[in-house]
Amino acid sequence: MQWSEYSTAERLKTLRGAMTQEQLAEAANVSVGVVRKLERGGTASLLSLLSIASALGTDIAVLLGQQAPRRSMDRDERAALRTLSAATHDAAIGIPTDSEPGTVEELRIVVRRADAAYWAGRYTELGALLGALLPEARARYDVAEADEREAAAGVLADVFQTAGMAANVWGSRDLAYAAPGPRAARLKRDA
Numbered sequence: 001m002q003w004s005e006y007s008t009a010e011r012l013k014t015l016r017g018a019m020t021q022e023q024l025a026e027a028a029n030v031s032v033g034v035v036r037k038l039e040r041g042g043t044a045s046l047l048s049l050l051s052i053a054s055a056l057g058t059d060i061a062v063l064l065g066q067q068a069p070r071r072s073m074d075r076d077e078r079a080a081l082r083t084l085s086a087a088t089h090d091a092a093i094g095i096p097t098d099s100e101p102g103t104v105e106e107l108r109i110v111v112r113r114a115d116a117a118y119w120a121g122r123y124t125e126l127g128a129l130l131g132a133l134l135p136e137a138r139a140r141y142d143v144a145e146a147d148e149r150e151a152a153a154g155v156l157a158d159v160f161q162t163a164g165m166a167a168n169v170w171g172s173r174d175l176a177y178a179a180p181g182p183r184a185a186r187l188k189r190d191a
Helices: 010-017 021-028 032-039 047-054 075-093 104-118 123-143 149-169 173-178 181-190
Strands: none
Touching: 010 032, 010 075, 021 047, 032 047, 047 075, 075 123, 075 149, 075 173, 104 123, 104 149, 123 149, 149 173
């Protein structure tokens, strides 16, 4: 049977795996009732579906059966993707962090390390690096003086691009397209 021939309820149960309905609801920031309704064949809002797909480490096209899951992930990779997703969204909207941002040059070193982890297929390490790097790069951009603004924007755009590549490998195309897209261009333009 093809992935598209399963119902959304069946696909959701398969993607959820060992995760309980309650755990999924909490990870997706939706009510347990929404998850239960979907698993009984009901519908949910687009925002809820996007949140659930993200919490499952996939995108809405997989959840709705428009494409098959790209690759399987182990538990550590799923956790890394959730960390990456949260960090990407927080950095995109500028949620402040408690950490003191490194210098632009220090951040560039970590970006190179993240890129090396990506190309070497060390995706769990990559998720951890990006989960810390995204908020720090955003913090550097936010506090950058005029003479440093363009360089800080470039680093942040590079981090978003690496986050997008990682999300694509994990089959989370919604996040992949959102990460480097117009935001990176806007950062460079506004710098």
